[in-house]
Amino acid sequence: MEIEIATIGGYEEVGRQMTAVRAGDDVVIFDMGLNLSQVLIHDNVETERMHSLDLIDMGAIPDDRIMSDLEGDVQAIVPTHGHLDHIGAISKLAHRYDAPIVATPFTIELVKQQIEGEQKFGVENDLIKMDAGETMSIGDSGKVDLEFVNVTHSIIDAINPVLHTPEGAVVYGLDKRMDHTPVLGDPIDMERFREIGREGNGVLCYIEDCTNANKKGRTPSENVAREHLRDVLYSMEDYDGGIVATTFSSHIARVKSLVEFANDIGRQPVLLGRSMEKYSGTAERLDFVDFPSDLGMFGHRKSVDRTFKRIMNEGKEDFLPIVTGHQGEPRAMLTRMARGETPYQLDDGDKVVFSARVIPEPTNEGQRYQAEKLLGMQGARVYDDIHVSGHMNQEGHYTMLNALQPQHIIPAHQDLKGLSGYVNLCESEGYKMGRDIHVSRNGNLIQLVD
Ligand SMILES: [Zn+2]
Incomplete structure (x- = not known):
């Protein structure tokens, strides 16, 4: 089965995340976010009144025009959690796809409120709730499944979606920290990540949240x-x-x-x-x-x-x-x-x-x-600063790499400089840039299996 990944947004910045994975004829979109700083700079604009293309030009929402180069049908739009850099463009882009939005209950509720607050684009996609630990079938091939693995982040009900394909799993790793004692919700499900790394054909590709990739040590709980x-x-x-x-x-x-x-x-x-x-x-x-x-x-x-x-x-x-x-x-x-x-x-x-x-x-x-x-x-x-980050530092990345043992790695959620620490870490673990580490930019297609 052909596997292709479109890195659409959030590969040159922290913000406006959007990635699409094609497995054969089926495409799943992960996240559809807003770049808040681009909105803040244009302080007087009311984004809800603007056209999608103007918002794309301003760098506020992902430039999804590359989607027309992906040969397949979008079967689901899957926001990982309720932060605006992951859901903020749904109300402006989702109507272009004939697919349901699938997310955990808290995330779905925030998506729903956002769509209701911005009727202009006429977003009417179905909203489907799926909990962490659950799996659903994608498309008609019977060979592709979508699973939600529980993760810990600075918002409740966050998950990492995993697309299971005959070629191996594609794990979309945005956004998380490794928290075993979160104040609300369950600890990160490391046991399941380790299983996914071992079962079937293992992990074909891991798309990683590199927000804190240049920070040493561990992000505290x-x-x-x-x-x-x-x-x-x-x-x-x-x-x-x-x-x-x-x-x-x-x-x-x-x-x-x-x-x-x-x-x-x-x-x-x-x-x-x-x-x-x-x-x-x-x-x-x-x-x-x-x-x-x-x-x-x-x-x-x-x-x-x-x-x-x-x-x-x-x-x-x-x-x-x-x-x-x-x-x-x-x-x-x-x-x-x-x-x-x-x-x-x-x-x-x-x-x-x-x-x-x-x-x-x-x-x-x-x-x-x-x-x-x-x-x-x-x-x-x-x-000041009474805070811990919602994103993993380097030792979290190291632990994830060891758990998943991915064949390919795509660093995300940062600009080039911000990704560098992660690329170094992966190379020290035997990966090689250009061979199995794919440093990308917004609007690129990466063919993993053809
Ligand atoms: Zn987040």
């Missing part, structure tokens, strides 16, 4: 970030002024830790900001997390400002607002607070906890610098 956060918040137990925290809204495990520790130090947590309400509300509704029944979540500006007023009236020392704005995004809640645009007054000595790291990208770095300066000017004390 979410449990480490949780203990760090506990230490920071418990140290503030006797402070009788304002404490504000921010983190990735989609990072439900982290939000859960913040909520718990706020309660532990005698403060009422409250989630503020549109995306805080969206992700945590969705996770709670789908029973992925058990928040206290009186936990307030407010998204609309009016209800947020009303909550801030209430906090000011009742006393800042009794509350812990958990807000959007960890990257200093201009319209996010923390940035509005820093500019003095909300009823919440920051005073000398008030604490601001960033349970996040700045995404190393110039737009973010500039915005975050500004937000922090503004907070500092109001007297706030900043606690």
